[in-house]
Amino acid sequence: MKMAARRTAVKEAAAAAEEKTAKTAKTTAAKTEKKTVKPAAAKVEAEEKTVNAAEEKPAAKKAPAKKAALKETVILQFAGRETDYADVMKKVKEYWTKELKKKVGDMASVTIYLKPEEGKAYFVINGDVTGSVEL
Incomplete structure (x- = not known):
């Protein structure tokens, strides 16, 4: 079955x-x-x-849409104090122009070392100029 x-x-x-x-x-x-x-x-x-x-006349080509630039902000907080990257960079540029009497356009590279325990930012500009600024 x-x-x-x-x-x-x-x-x-x-x-x-x-x-x-x-x-x-x-x-x-x-x-x-x-x-x-x-x-x-x-x-x-x-x-x-x-x-x-x-x-028909050829249509005008549209320009590619520009992407909005990314806004970056770096803020260092230490021992109740606060400093942002833009302020440190502004101080480094002031040192370059006022103390060393050089143009900002002459800066090719900048490396910044933040030392919050000392309250300073140390920098190296163009691989050979060194200095520091207060945070």
């Missing part, structure tokens, strides 16, 4: 598979019919688009 039940299940599965295949074939055929366009009509439409495009 188990064998008969298996045969029936196999026959039902085969019938379901055939039915599904038939439905898929009908759907595919229907989609293909909808997509088929008369070649002459398609050719005429393509030619009209080409002529219209040639007659």
Whole structure:
């Protein structure tokens, strides 16, 4: 009896598979019919688009959108005091221009070492000029 039940299940599965295949074939055929366009009509439409495009003036290209610059802030907090990077850099530039009598444009590189326990920022400008400023 188990064998008969298996045969029936196999026959039902085969019938379901055939039915599904038939439905898929009908759907595919229907989609293909909808997509088929008369070649002459398609050719005429393509030619009209080409002529219209040639007659129109080329549109002005839009400039790429500029991304907003990232605003960075570095704040050092130590022993109840607070100093930010912009203030330290401003003091280093003042030292460069007022003490050393040089132009800010002559600064190629700046390395700053913060020593909050001493209340100072030590710096190296262009690899050879050193100094310090108060935090």
